[in-house]
Amino acid sequence: MSGPDEREFVRRIADGDDAAFATLYHQYAGRLYRYALVRCLDTDIAQDVVQETLLAAWRGAAGYRGESSLGTWLFGICHNRLSNELRHRRRTACHGDVPEWPLDPWTGAEQRLDLGEALARLNEEHREAVFLVYYQGFSVAEAAAVLGIPPGTVKSRLHYARHRLQEQLRIGEAEKHALGGH
Amino acid sequence: MRSADTETIRELISVEIDALPAPPADLFVRTLAMYRAEVHLRPAGGRPVQFSVGMRTALAVAFAFLPPLAAGQVAASLGLSEPLTVHDIWPKPRLLAQVARLFGLA
Numbered sequence: 001m002s003g004p005d006e007r008e009f010v011r012r013i014a015d016g017d018d019a020a021f022a023t024l025y026h027q028y029a030g031r032l033y034r035y036a037l038v039r040c041l042d043t044d045i046a047q048d049v050v051q052e053t054l055l056a057a058w059r060g061a062a063g064y065r066g067e068s069s070l071g072t073w074l075f076g077i078c079h080n081r082l083s084n085e086l087r088h089r090r091r092t093a094c095h096g097d098v099p100e101w102p103l104d105p106w107t108g109a110e111q112r113l114d115l116g117e118a119l120a121r122l123n124e125e126h127r128e129a130v131f132l133v134y135y136q137g138f139s140v141a142e143a144a145a146v147l148g149i150p151p152g153t154v155k156s157r158l159h160y161a162r163h164r165l166q167e168q169l170r171i172g173e174a175e176k177h178a179l180g181g182h
Numbered sequence: 183m184r185s186a187d188t189e190t191i192r193e194l195i196s197v198e199i200d201a202l203p204a205p206p207a208d209l210f211v212r213t214l215a216m217y218r219a220e221v222h223l224r225p226a227g228g229r230p231v232q233f234s235v236g237m238r239t240a241l242a243v244a245f246a247f248l249p250p251l252a253a254g255q256v257a258a259s260l261g262l263s264e265p266l267t268v269h270d271i272w273p274k275p276r277l278l279a280q281v282a283r284l285f286g287l288a
Contacts, residue, residue, distance in 0.1 A: 058217055
């Protein structure tokens with residue numbers, strides 16, 4: 001969808017058009033849900049945040065000028081909602097083990113589980129940078145706009161995340177070899 | 183894996199994230215229901231319309247039950263999803279609570 005098309009699409013949502021809102025949901029809910037899930041590793045929080053993001057988009061639709069793409073705009077809203085939600089929950093949360101990667105158990109190949117575990121061990125800032133650039137395909141500048149941070153910070157988070165993932169995967173490999181040797 | 187470069191990491195991450203679960207079908211129903219309710223409560227995204235308690239209750243009941251039923255039809259007519267089941271469209275406690283809050287009843 002081009003810029004003017006996106007503006008027209010968002011205007012229809014502002015006007016209360018069910019079909020436009022349903023289309024918005026089906027184009028973005030899955031991607032936003034995965035983004036939220038990768039960052040918070042909690043399906044309940046991810047569901048609430050996706051719903052809130054899409055409703056916030058309708059509330060803010062009248063103000064959408066198309067200065068950023070619809071995707072960047074929605075991920076930016078989702079990022080802010082998620083940050084608020086996690087901040088709120090952390091006030092009473094217990095800090096303990098590394099949370100589990102929320103993988104569908106029916107699709108868990110061995111290599112995926114290794115990487116999922118490695119991703120879960122990254123902190124949420126690194127996971128979300130990895131998601132936006134490596135999975136979502138945003139440029140560093142777009143990811144920086146979504147996250148509200150300088151592009152250089154996105155680059156350094158990616159660099160750190162890559163390094164940690166490589167390190168984690170190497171450790172996993174070494175452990176497997178060690179166990180196989182006995 | 184020892185010499186995993188950026189492209190390898192990128193590909194593995196894509197496979198891993200693609201394998202994550204999709205949002206449940208009832209999330210669409212709940213979200214569309216809330217959208218319908220808000221559209222009627224805040225025309226053009228403006229300030230909420232003020233209703234009497236009786237009117238708010240009637241509207242809350244209507245928006246908790248009717249949009250979920252309509253959601254399946256909207257999705258099907260647009261060819262956006264698999265047909266929703268009765269379980270998907272039956273109002274959930276979470277939706278009832280959200281609509282009640284929206285209408286100032288909880």
